[in-house]
Each structure stands twice: as C-alpha cells, then as structure tokens.
Amino acid sequence: MKNWTTLPHEKLIAYQAARRLLSLVRRLPAGLGARIRSGSMRSPAVCEAAAALDIAAVAGGCAADTADAGAACARRVYALLSGLIR
Numbered sequence: 001m002k003n004w005t006t007l008p009h010e011k012l013i014a015y016q017a018a019r020r021l022l023s024l025v026r027r028l029p030a031g032l033g034a035r036i037r038s039g040s041m042r043s044p045a046v047c048e049a050a051a052a053l054d055i056a057a058v059a060g061g062c063a064a065d066t067a068d069a070g071a072a073c074a075r076r077v078y079a080l081l082s083g084l085i086r
Contacts, residue, residue, distance in 0.1 A: 014080035021077055024070040025049050029061045046081070050074035
C-alpha cells in the first residue's frame with residue numbers, strides 16, 4: 001500500500017487552477033495545443049492559452065463551452081498569479 005501525502009504546492013489554488021487550464025488546453029488540436037503545453041503556466045502563457053482556446057473554438061477545433069471554461073480558468077489563474085507576484 002502506498003502512503004501518499006499532499007505536497008504543499010498541491011494545496012495552492014493557483015496550482016489547481018493552472019492544472020485545470022492545462023487539461024482544457026490538452027483538448028486542442030495537436031499542433032496548436034503542443035505549442036501552448038510546452039510553455040510554462042506563468043501569466044503570459046496563461047493569456048496565450050486562453051487566446052488559443054478562443055481561436056480554436058472559432059475555427060471549430062474545440063467546443064465553445066471548452067473555450068469558455070478555459071477563459072474563466074485563465075482569468076482565475078492570471079489573477080491568482082498576479083497576486084502572488086505582488
């Protein structure tokens with residue numbers, strides 16, 4: 001039996017929200033999603049991820065509800081990371 005404990009970063013809301021955003025980005029078509037996934041989830045990459053989801057939705061590469069969820073998640077991650085940076 002494995003003894004798993006929660007690591008400190010796993011408790012951070014910003015970390016949890018960034019993971020959620022990444023899971024949404026992974027739904028993008030391979031070429032577009034790969035470039036976003038290869039970047040870190042710092043503020044500029046968060047904006048890039050939200051834009052990629054939006055563009056993919058307009059182009060038919062992902063569902064509109066996925067893009068909307070990504071935009072909401074990106075706003076949350078951006079706000080949380082901006083607060084931590086300050």
